Amino acid sequence: MTTDDEPELEHEAAELVRPYVITNGRDLLDGSDFSLITLVTVHADPPRTKPLDPEKLSLLELCSGGFLSIAEIAGHTRLPVGVVKILVSDLAREGYLFSRAPIPTAQLVDRQILEEVLNGLQARFG
Numbered sequence: 001m002t003t004d005d006e007p008e009l010e011h012e013a014a015e016l017v018r019p020y021v022i023t024n025g026r027d028l029l030d031g032s033d034f035s036l037i038t039l040v041t042v043h044a045d046p047p048r049t050k051p052l053d054p055e056k057l058s059l060l061e062l063c064s065g066g067f068l069s070i071a072e073i074a075g076h077t078r079l080p081v082g083v084v085k086i087l088v089s090d091l092a093r094e095g096y097l098f099s100r101a102p103i104p105t106a107q108l109v110d111r112q113i114l115e116e117v118l119n120g121l122q123a124r125f126g
Helices: 006-022 054-063 070-077 081-093 111-125
Strands: 039-042 097-100
Touching: 039 054, 054 070, 054 081, 070 081, 081 097
Parallel strands: none
Antiparallel strands: 039 097
């Protein structure tokens, strides 16, 4: 006997297995260089050595438009962040992707220095 709920259950079960299959059962090492805000883009001259998995191809296509963070890639691909980190790590190691650390936040300037500059400008230019 089949019910209307069975296709939904099959889809949910497939989603639970999928990340394991995509990463070939591998786990990301603790010393990973990729955080949620690491920026990634396609390398200017990517190698053409071997065929890639569909997930890696879609990730390369997504990153070809410019820098995206790991979190953005995970959101667009609807893959878990851990899986995205593993795929990005593989593609970066193989020379397909270029990553860089995010731009650090600016440090706050001392308010007294800003007031002295403002006072000096007002004294000079009125």
